[in-house]
Amino acid sequence: xxxxxxxxxxxxxxxxxxxxxxxxxxxxxxxxxxxxxxxxxxxxxxxxxxxxxxxxxxxxxxxxxxxxxxxxxxxxxxxxxxxxxxxxxxxxxxxxxxxxxxxxxxxxxxxxxxxxxxxxxxxxxxxxxxxxxxxxxxxxxxxxxxxxxxxxxxxxxxxxxxxxxxxxxxxxxxxxxxxxxxxxxxxxxxxxxxxxxxxxxxxxxxxxxxxxxxxxxxxxxxxxxxxxxxxxxxxxxxxxxxxxxxxxxxxxxxxxxxxxxxxxxxxxxxxxxxxxxxxxxxxxxxxxxxxxxxxxxxxxxxxxxxxxxxxxxxxxxxxxxxxxxxxxxxxxxxxxxxxxxxxxxxxxxxxxxxxxxxxxxxxxxxxxxxxxxxxxxxxxxxxxxxxxxxxxxxxxxxxxxxxxxxxxxx
Amino acid sequence: xxxxxxxxxxxxxxxxxxxxxxxxxxxxxxxxxxxxxxxxxxxxxxxxxxxxxxxxxxxxxxxxxxxxxxxxxxxxxxxxxxxxxxxxxxxxxxxxxxxxxxxxxxxxxxxxxxxxxxxxxxxxxxxxxxxxxxxxxxxxxxxxxxxxx
Numbered sequence: 001x002x003x004x005x006x007x008x009x010x011x012x013x014x015x016x017x018x019x020x021x022x023x024x025x026x027x028x029x030x031x032x033x034x035x036x037x038x039x040x041x042x043x044x045x046x047x048x049x050x051x052x053x054x055x056x057x058x059x060x061x062x063x064x065x066x067x068x069x070x071x072x073x074x075x076x077x078x079x080x081x082x083x084x085x086x087x088x089x090x091x092x093x094x095x096x097x098x099x100x101x102x103x104x105x106x107x108x109x110x111x112x113x114x115x116x117x118x119x120x121x122x123x124x125x126x127x128x129x130x131x132x133x134x135x136x137x138x139x140x141x142x143x144x145x146x147x148x149x150x151x152x153x154x155x156x157x158x159x160x161x162x163x164x165x166x167x168x169x170x171x172x173x174x175x176x177x178x179x180x181x182x183x184x185x186x187x188x189x190x191x192x193x194x195x196x197x198x199x200x201x202x203x204x205x206x207x208x209x210x211x212x213x214x215x216x217x218x219x220x221x222x223x224x225x226x227x228x229x230x231x232x233x234x235x236x237x238x239x240x241x242x243x244x245x246x247x248x249x250x251x252x253x254x255x256x257x258x259x260x261x262x263x264x265x266x267x268x269x270x271x272x273x274x275x276x277x278x279x280x281x282x283x284x285x286x287x288x289x290x291x292x293x294x295x296x297x298x299x300x301x302x303x304x305x306x307x308x309x310x311x312x313x314x315x316x317x318x319x320x321x322x323x324x325x326x327x328x329x330x331x332x333x334x335x336x337x338x339x340x341x342x343x344x345x346x347x348x349x350x351x352x353x354x355x356x357x358x359x360x361x362x363x364x365x366x367x368x369x370x371x372x373x374x375x376x377x378x379x380x381x382x383x384x385x386x387x388x389x390x391x392x393x394x395x396x397x398x399x400x401x402x403x404x405x406x407x408x409x410x
Numbered sequence: 411x412x413x414x415x416x417x418x419x420x421x422x423x424x425x426x427x428x429x430x431x432x433x434x435x436x437x438x439x440x441x442x443x444x445x446x447x448x449x450x451x452x453x454x455x456x457x458x459x460x461x462x463x464x465x466x467x468x469x470x471x472x473x474x475x476x477x478x479x480x481x482x483x484x485x486x487x488x489x490x491x492x493x494x495x496x497x498x499x500x501x502x503x504x505x506x507x508x509x510x511x512x513x514x515x516x517x518x519x520x521x522x523x524x525x526x527x528x529x530x531x532x533x534x535x536x537x538x539x540x541x542x543x544x545x546x547x548x549x550x551x552x553x554x555x556x557x558x559x
Contacts, residue, residue: 030448030545031532031534078446
């Protein structure tokens, strides 16, 4: 407000100066005074340009330059002599050049301010949305922890809890996508300008990212109602988060923490590592449980590669057993595994397994290939043909006996 | 004896011609000394003024004595197209016209322009004369090195 008043006074002062100069000119008075007035008017406009901060300032400055030129153009010869080695047109060109530079600066500043304003609004909006979702998640978590409801109601709560986490993931993913669009291709100059403009922001994306990651870690550590599928989804979300941060972390840190960019970048990277550790702390045991609940007992594993080895080893072992014993139980065991593998592991978790870098596409294919081998090995050898042969033989013998008796009777 | 006299006389004539040949024979005509805009100069405590733009400095002590005043806050100085300096100040009754010489300004004319003293004088360069205006009274006087025109 104070600035606006200051520039209003400046505008008024320059207009008065120009008007006063014009009066002097009409009175045909001192050449010296004419020159001095022109110099003062020129200096005032220069000063005004140097201190201009808005487009409205520029409009008034443009008018003042035009007024100054029209008022003194009739004295250009006098001014050319008095201002030597400068000329009247030199100084007017200088004013216009300064004006153009200021206009460019102000345009840049206003664009940056607009970006900062939009960003601040987006951040505030996102924080509010996140806060609502967090409240919902925490409420469901609390209800789950205290729940003495029956199994059906409990299942409903778990479903709601899971859905609220998924909604939160989608919300965060949209936010990350926006950050990616904004900062992935940020050039150094824009980053520097934005950093200056961002100093006025109360909130910033880095703090928000850290808040989101902190919440994720808490939810992962505290959750008791989640299963392997939920942790796989979290793993995929973390990988996505990691990729986004790899793309924008440096730019964001340079813009919003220019004095400690390396440290700020590392803080987020550390949180991402902590989140991964929290997820893996729950994921491997949840996967073991999920397989175990489907009568598939895998060898112990605590890493993605060990998980694949456990799966592969289980199937290899089953193939070997089926080939050797060739019992109906082997077929049953195959059907059970195949059903869980195709229905849950690939059908429900497949995208998260690959996006979460737990299993690769080729590893899934390799297990599929092993399953085909298992299927072939598990099929029991059939006695049907032998039975049919024996039945046919009995029938033929029977017919021969009957024919022989008929002939004997005849 | 006569021969010696003739030789001495011839030497003197040669010397005279030589001296004449080395003299200021080169003269540039139609020089315009005019200063486009007057200089407004503030005297120092020793009554000296210095015009940095036109590179001239002098003391106004004798002018102040002539005007009968102890000091002035500023003087107005302009050089006409012929090279004469015109000096006056607020409160002065006269315009002083000086002809520049070797390290000196020689008074050419004192032009009486206001018995009661000038209010807010200013010089304007106007071709072959100088326009003196008094912004306090609105009076305009045209002057040259010879006096009021």
